Amino acid sequence: MRVAVCQMNARDDRTVNLAAARDLLGRAAAAGATLAVLPEYVDYLGPGPGMPKPEPVDGEFSAFFAEAARELGIWVHAGSFHEAGPDPERTFNTSLIFNPAGExxxxxxxxxxxxxxxxxxxxxxxxxxxxxxxxxxxxxxxGVPTGLSICYDLRFPELYRRLAIDGAKMLVVPAAFMMHTGRDHWEVLLRARAIENQCYVVAAGQIGDHEPGRTCFGRSMIIDPWGTVVAQAPDGVGIVCADIDLSRLENLRTELPSLANRRL
Structure with missing residues (x-):
């Protein structure tokens, strides 16, 4: 299947952010993508006091992307959003996945x-x-078993190994990696997760400045199970696509059976 990563610059205007995300999803669908992946915090990246009221999973954010998936006829991974949390002080950072029927x-x-x-x-x-x-x-x-994660999760390889043991063949990483860590660690960590777990890695990042005084690294990319970067976004808002080839994945796992050979 063809996968698209959508690189965007969410800021402190939720309405503008959602419109930008919808435009990127439309571009992904036009490029033939079966699945489009958005980055972390699609709804809002800005000063804490200005953040819109967090929503439940079945709120307006969910309805917006359900409709987008249904209209475009594609799978949509809606990056992540500020979900209403367990108490007034905290939210959850939550990913939602919709099928082409908008479910x-x-x-x-x-x-x-x-x-x-x-x-x-x-x-x-x-x-x-x-x-x-x-x-x-x-x-x-x-039809592709997919392990889910978000941004800082990337630094914890035990999570991804668990996902691989549980059957994942594709690992998705929506993120808002900061510039100072992203330029040295982002690609290295993504490629490591692909190689050690023999999975495709699909990583969609935020790019550019947002308040208060932060800059996201971008460089959204798709990596094959050998660790080769097969698609990478340039430094701007946009999409890139690549094809997920499960037969290649199975061949690699057969020829280099590190998952089968593990003892712990």
Missing amino acids: LVETYRKIHLYDVEIPGRVSYQESRSVAPGERAVVTEIA
């Missing part, structure tokens, strides 16, 4: 949260405003 077929809540404390340099606690998910998810997208 919500799976959700995933980001498990790993970025908490760092370096005296005199940086203090950031994602867990103060985001609640962690607790469920690793493999779901079928157009």
Whole structure:
């Protein structure tokens, strides 16, 4: 099947963000994509005080992308959005997957949260405003077993190995990787996850500036199970596509049976 990664620059206007996402999905469908993947936080990237009220899974955000999937006749991975959380202080960072009939077929809540404390340099606690998910998810997208993850999850290889053991042949990574880490780590980590788990990796990123004073790296890409980057977005808003070839994946797993040979 053909997969498209949609690279966008979400900012602090939810209406504008959703319109931009819908345009990218339309471009993906026109390019023949069976599946289009959007980046992390499609709904809003901006100052905390200006964030729209978080929604439940069956809210307006979900309805918007259900309609888009139905109108375009494609699978839509709606990146992630701010889902209403377990208490007033925290949201979930949640992915929604829709089939071509516009039906919500799976959700995933980001498990790993970025908490760092370096005296005199940086203090950031994602867990103060985001609640962690607790469920690793493999779901079928157009018949392909697909493992779900979001952004910072990428740094935890044990999650992806679990997804591969659970049958994943494709791993999806919507993200908003920051520029200073993305330029050194983004491609390296994505290729490592592809190689060690012998899976296709489909990674859609945010790109460009957003408030407060942050810049996302972009470089959305699709990587085959050998670790070869088969499609990569240039530094701007847009889409790139590649074909997922499961026969190639099975041949690689047969010729280099590292998953079958594992002992732990």
